[in-house]
Amino acid sequence: MPAPLYRGLDSYIRCLAHILNLIVKDILRNLGSGTMEQAQVACEFLQPGNSITDQSAIGRLRVLALWINRSPQRRQKWKHICKLNNLPDKFVAYDVATRWNSTFRMIDDGLKSRQQVNKFLDLQEELPPFTLQDWSWLEQIHTVLHKFNELTLFVSKRDPQISLAVPIYYELHELLEDMREGNGDFANLNQNIRAAVNEGMKKYEKYYSFMDDCDTYYTALVLDPRVKGELVLRELQDDNAGRMILETIRTNLHQVYAASNPEHDVAASQLSSLEQNDVESRMLRKLQARDPPLSDIDKYFDTSPISVADTTGKNWLCNWWKMHKGEYPGMAAAARDYLAIPASEVAVERVFSTARDVLGIRRYSLKGETIRMLMLIRDGYKW
Structure with missing residues (x-):
């Protein structure tokens, strides 16, 4: 009786885009970035004689963007100031609650419109100006969010490949570690931002444990002929965990996809035709009574990863398995089951x-x- 392919919650695949969203929102929350609801309340409070001083740099930028966009007069004033100073008059787009990377786009717009923002605020009493420290803070947060934005856009494609889920988890871990330790591009990162990233790491570890307990992710990775098990062995080289994972996957594939091997069927039919008890038959039985040939699953695992010159085509991985289903019938059946799973929703x-x-x-x-x-x-x- 073959083992069941999917086992309820143990085989649950979590949306990578959602996980990224949760990680970044934890980071932003610990940076005191505020929410859209708080920005709306602040805009209602902004009247002549009233000003906001308790908002972070991100929060004040959100309030500014919302405050300008709420009024045709203020939008016109923005355009007028930009025209007088020969500057682009594109508005800073305020973010929305359901998309974390709209916060990144808002900060990106704000940094690109730094001169416009400063000149506009010079003529306002309600909103305090941004200091050099505020702009430096926004630039550092932009550097952090830029990396997450790249990953979010990557997993938000029309056909996000499940075989890339494990590499994305590994890359995300390296990214969070570099931010937390201040390595490379993050050498000058503010200590408060590093502390916020540490909170994001806690969320990452929670979902990594779910991924690590599910064979589906690793099986999908192995089904990439360019990688097979090499990435797992390299990342988990400090102990024997990588080899154990690959052996478990191989065993599970044998249990579920133990289809008859065409080469073995031919050998068996030849042996059955040699049941005569003469010298010739006994000689041929001795020669052919060898171990059956390797299954296509073992053959796939025991050969080195391949080098593919061009993988830019749409669904190239599925097309590769379609072309090689005769060579690896069992593995091709596994590819049809596993590679149909999207990495995000x-x-x-x-x-x-x-x-x-x-x-x-x-x-x-x-x-x-x-x-x-x-x-x-x-x-x-x-x-």
């Missing part, structure tokens, strides 16, 4: 988000099945 949520365009004021009586079909057709047509 962003693409699915993106499809759901189109429902607001499908279900409008003139189309509010559509049946659920009709909406489902329209959303799927729209998504398929778009791509």
